[in-house]
Amino acid sequence: MDPLEIAAGLEAQGITDRTAARFRHRDVFSLAEELYARVPRGGEPRPEPEPPMPVPHVRARWALSSLLPGVAGAATVAGTRLTQGQPRLLVAVAGIVALALATRAALRTGPLAGPYGSRAPLPGPRGPRPWTLWLLGYALFGDGLLHDVLTGGPDALPDGAPGGDWPTATVPVLALTLSIAPAAWCAHLLTAGARRRLAGSRGLGEFTAAARPLLVGTFALFLGALAALLLLCGKVLKEPAAYPQALTLGALLLLARLLTVHRYRRAPALVLGAAAATEAAALALPLAGRLPHLGFLAVPVRTLVDTLGEPAVPALTCGIAALTLLLHATRTLTRASAHAPTGAPE
Numbered sequence: 001m002d003p004l005e006i007a008a009g010l011e012a013q014g015i016t017d018r019t020a021a022r023f024r025h026r027d028v029f030s031l032a033e034e035l036y037a038r039v040p041r042g043g044e045p046r047p048e049p050e051p052p053m054p055v056p057h058v059r060a061r062w063a064l065s066s067l068l069p070g071v072a073g074a075a076t077v078a079g080t081r082l083t084q085g086q087p088r089l090l091v092a093v094a095g096i097v098a099l100a101l102a103t104r105a106a107l108r109t110g111p112l113a114g115p116y117g118s119r120a121p122l123p124g125p126r127g128p129r130p131w132t133l134w135l136l137g138y139a140l141f142g143d144g145l146l147h148d149v150l151t152g153g154p155d156a157l158p159d160g161a162p163g164g165d166w167p168t169a170t171v172p173v174l175a176l177t178l179s180i181a182p183a184a185w186c187a188h189l190l191t192a193g194a195r196r197r198l199a200g201s202r203g204l205g206e207f208t209a210a211a212r213p214l215l216v217g218t219f220a221l222f223l224g225a226l227a228a229l230l231l232l233c234g235k236v237l238k239e240p241a242a243y244p245q246a247l248t249l250g251a252l253l254l255l256a257r258l259l260t261v262h263r264y265r266r267a268p269a270l271v272l273g274a275a276a277a278t279e280a281a282a283l284a285l286p287l288a289g290r291l292p293h294l295g296f297l298a299v300p301v302r303t304l305v306d307t308l309g310e311p312a313v314p315a316l317t318c319g320i321a322a323l324t325l326l327l328h329a330t331r332t333l334t335r336a337s338a339h340a341p342t343g344a345p346e
Helices: 003-012 017-022 028-038 060-065 068-082 085-106 129-150 170-178 180-200 204-237 243-261 266-288 295-308 312-332
Strands: none
Touching (some): 060 085, 060 180, 068 085, 068 180, 129 170, 129 243, 129 295, 129 312, 170 180, 170 243, 180 204, 204 243, 204 312, 266 295, 266 312
């Protein structure tokens, strides 16, 4: 163990520079150096210090499993496009089950599963999962349902047809399933880069300064990959790419996952829950406004939709939520303790 590892451990326990100043040290790293110097060691020659943590390598298992959700999503979309009536419903149900299993497999191994160096599953409640499912469901059905609600419907259940009574937006959801692979690679780049910078840093402040552009760079790389997938899916399916709502949702889900696997679970759960509740309220308020003397409840949603269209609801909701998590991530995921094998539990 070297001073930087000790400093990371102190930081994970909540020791700040202000606490270190009470012990007459300028910062946590200075305190860690004194603790390191005070620890007695044997008289034998000390071997060369190893890097604080091993740099993770690309594994075929997680690289391949991250492709499974995209394959399942593409197969489901193709199946629903080639069938009609009852067979289409059966294909859709089977596809959703296959997609859920594939996504579960992709999130159980590799950089999206948890901190490298820890084989234990993520502790604590599953938290963000119900909100994630709601946000994905809204991306698929929400805009069409909101349009129907504001125009007096819905009069029928969705049939999966883009031009049906209750249109579904398949391009954003398909692109998001395909984006799990680049998300895994971006998470890998973030962790590997952070480990290398941690090994070469001389203090916590130096590491934070180096880790912040790494985090922003990998985040921007994922958004670029998602934008390319949206363009490709829109061309193939001949549907609108839905850039605003899909990019903001993708950014929100990636940041939530990165924070969760580094054991900062409270903020993602709260922010995803708030976003899901906002989208639910956007659907509920116009319905409640149909009741006598409650028409004023629908005014905010109707005004927003009349001004910017139905996509403004998920785009603004997920955009604000993603910005909140990005600010939180630049403060937490740039700490040395966030990249320790045991993480920094909240």
